[in-house]
Amino acid sequence: MTRSLSGRPARADHPTVPSSVPHVGEGSGAPKGESPGAAVGQDRAVPPTTSQLTATGLAARLRAVLVAARPGWRGRALYALASLPLGVLYLGLYLGLIGSVVALVYGVGVLLILLVLAVTRGLAGMERRLARRLLGVDVPEGERVRDQRGVVRKLRRLVLAPDTWRALGWLGARLLFGVATSAAVLFGAALFVVLGWDTEWNPLNALPLLAFMVLDVVLTLAVVDLLVRLSASVAPRLLGTAPEQRIAALQQSTRRLADRNRLARDLHDTIGHALTASLLQATAARRTLTPADDRPLQPDFARQALGHIETNTRTALAELDRVLTVLRAEDGGRDPVPFAAPSLDDLEDLLAGLRDGGLPVELVVDGDVDDVPAGAQELAYRVVQEGTTNVLRHAGTPLTVAQVARSGDTLVVRVCNEPVAQQDGRPGPGGGRGLAGLRERATAAGGTLTAERTPSGGFDLCVTLPLSGAA
Amino acid sequence: MTALRLLLVDDDVLVRSGLRVILESEPDLTVVGDAGTGREALAVAADTDPDVVLMDVRMPDMDGIAATAELVARDPQRPRVLVLTTFEDDDYLFRSLQAGASGFALKRSDLDSLVDAIRVVARGTSLVLPDLTRRLIASHAPSRARGAAALPELTGREADVLRLVAGGLSNAEIATELYLSRETVKTHVSSVLLKLGARDRTQAVIAAYESGFMTG
Incomplete structure (x- = not known):
């Protein structure tokens, strides 16, 4: 023992x-x-x-x-047992839904319907866990309404998402399974009682009767098990994510990744570059102020370098501000698919920052630019950004005009400045690094870029973009 | 000692003017020219005959990789190219090494290491940033075959030397490691470079990895 x-x-x-x-x-x-x-x-x-x-x-x-409980006979048994009380619960839910639809007629049903749908989604989550745990079925997690941002969005997803209605269908199926399970159990139990107690037992029929009772139990359990297995095969279809949802999610994450990459490239090109140039200028300035051996002090270079550092840092900060705004919008849920690219609307902010930095710059917008494609808007923004930065970098703070004009299918973006008051710095032919990149992008978009000195001694950067081909 | 002649190539005038002042303050360095594009760099290099070209990678009108390849094609021995980069972008760096650059340095590296890198490239007795360079080459070089068989016959000694070169050791360190004189090491390195058809140590390391002589 x-x-x-x-x-x-x-x-x-x-x-x-x-x-x-x-x-x-x-x-x-x-x-x-x-x-x-x-x-x-x-x-x-x-x-x-x-x-x-x-x-x-x-x-x-x-x-x-x-x-x-693990997937296996124990799990299936528990699942079958659970389907009885759950069936009752889901019946209540359906009645509630019907009731709220009726109440809709009286104008008070909307909240009720939303409540019932929310409960449905919650129960579907529980069902998903049950199926996973007890039946070992792989049910992919659907989109969660709770994770959506904003109440309106939550509600919209709750009512419109196919998930909700498939979940409702699943609860209905569970209800039917519950009914079938109870029917099978009740019928089996009734037969068992009839055989065991309502029948005259005698030595002749005892063996067959006993056999029938065993058969009754086995058959009943077999039917119940079959029902559970049926549930297991239906569950992933109604509780899981639909293929089109998965594809959409994949597309969205791809787009986000592309946005991130673009943002990273922007950071690299603007802030990274500005900081590198500032670093080298600062190092050089320190060298000229503390020269080795017998070399002369070069305060002029140092002064100029400090000016460049100032400009670079200012534009880098403006860019940082823009990037952070994009990132915050993403986190704050204001825009579900944030596009990292700046648009014409951002120009005022850009120029306001430059005005703070001492550059007297005006923005002139002609024509209807609202429906200019996003790609062209971004390029236009970059043109103004590069043009004004170059003015600060090479010419100091002369009077500057940024112009965005649309006529028909052509967008013209232009930045021109008055002659430089005092000749400081050395105006590089062709300007900074960004100008070459801009020219490439303008050409790729089917447009042209010209950058040249004006007869009066100022500078004129002009980009013409066709709008039909741009996107 | 004659000063090393440098050519600065970068499309940003601020980077160039900063670098010029910084490097000119070193007694043994002199900046003989600068250029804003790859194409301009080729012309200025032809005029000024620099020892070392400090080359930016991303530039309009011929990038640093293409310009490096062109310089090497003109004359495999002069000038050496040191690639200057804002960020460690593996892909760009490896491609510039493949194109024939002798090494790379970050623009943000402090003055001493930048000047060191220039001297190392000019002398050719060691790799620039040995660990980083080796890792970059090891992870990017497509290894074709295994074993030393793929390399032209190196003597046992030369194979030892190549292995240590690829490990990032300088001539002096190799001499200590193998109990040889520096002169002997120098001779071995030269004959390894000759047999591999490599213009410098960096190219030899690339060949060592690509042939499968070095792995991992």
């Missing part, structure tokens, strides 16, 4: 379960018949033997069973 007990310590948890029953169920690789029966027997057998019949004890016990 002691030997057999110690030989199977695991069984000590369920002392009342006839050791032969779970053995059959386990050993035969969970055949349809016996397996759920074992669990049912086990559940029924628990209360009388446990000395603590308290509700908490029972709850703890149930929880332990749930936690221990």
Whole structure:
């Protein structure tokens, strides 16, 4: 006795379960018949033997069973058992939905419907976990309404997402499965009682009757098991994500990645570059102020370098500001698919920053530019940004005009400045690095870029873009 | 000692003017010219005959990689090219090494290491940023075959030397490691470069990895 007990310590948890029953169920690789029966027997057998019949004890016990449950016959048995109370719950939900539709007529049903739909989504989440845990079915997580930003968006997704309606369908299916399961169990139990108690037993019919009773139990359990397996095959279709949703999610993440890359490239080209140039200028300035051996001090170079550093840092900060605005918009949920590219609307901000920096610059917009494609808007922004930065860098703070004009299918962007008051710095032919890049982009968009000195001694940067081809 | 002649190539005038002042303050360096594009760099290099070209990578009108390749095609021995980069963009850096650059340095590196890198490139007795360079080459070089068989016959000694060169050791370090004189090491390195058809150590390391002589 002691030997057999110690030989199977695991069984000590369920002392009342006839050791032969779970053995059959386990050993035969969970055949349809016996397996759920074992669990049912086990559940029924628990209360009388446990000395603590308290509700908490029972709850703890149930929880332990749930936690221990793995996909397998135990899981399926629990799933079948759960479908009875859940079926009732879902029936209530359906009645609630019908009730709220009726209430809609009286104008108070909207909130009720939303509530019912929210509960439906929540229950679908629970069902997903149940199916995963007890049936071992791989149900992909759908989109979560809770993760959406903003109440309006949440509500819109709640009502419009196909997930909601498929979830509702699933709960209906579960309701039907529950009904079928109860019907099977009730019918099986009734037959069992009729055979066992309403029949005259005598030595002649005892054996066949007993056989019929066993057959009844086996058949009932087989039907229940079949229903559970049916649920398992339907669950992923109604609870999982639809292919088109997955594709959309993939596309969105690809787009985000592209946006990120573009943002990274922008940062590299603007802030990274400005900081590098500033660093070298600062290093050089320090060298000229503390020259080695017998070299002369070069305060002029140092003064000029400080001016360049000032300009570079200012434009870098403006760019940083823009990037951070984009990132914050992304985090704050104001724009679900943030486009990192700046638009014509951002020009005023850009120029305001430059005015703070001492550059007297005016923005002139002619024609209807609202429906200019985003790509062209960004390029136009870059033209103004590069042009004004170059003015600051090479000419100081002369009077400057930025102009965006549309006529028909052509967009002209122009930055020109008055002659430089005092000749400081050396105006590089062709301007900074950005100008070459701009020319490439303008050409790629089918446009042209000209950058030249004006007869009066100022500078004129002009980009012409065709709008039909640009996007 | 004659000063090293430098050519600065960068499309940003501020980077060029900053670098010029910084480098000119070193007694053994002199900046003989600067250029804003790759094409301009080729012309200025022909005029000024620099020892080392400090080359930016991304430039309009011929980038630094193409300009490096062109310089090397003109004369494999002069000038050496040191690529200057804003950020460590692996792909660009490896491509510039493949094009024939002798090494690379970050624009943000402090003055001493930048000047060191220039001297190292000019002397050719060691790799610039040995660890970084080796890792870059090892991870990018497409390894075709395994084993030293793919390399033209190196003597046992030369194979040892190449392995240490690829490990980033300088001539002096190799001499200590192999108990040889520096002169002997120099001779071995020269004959390795000759057999591999490599213009400098960096190219030899690339060849060592690409042939499968070095792995990982």
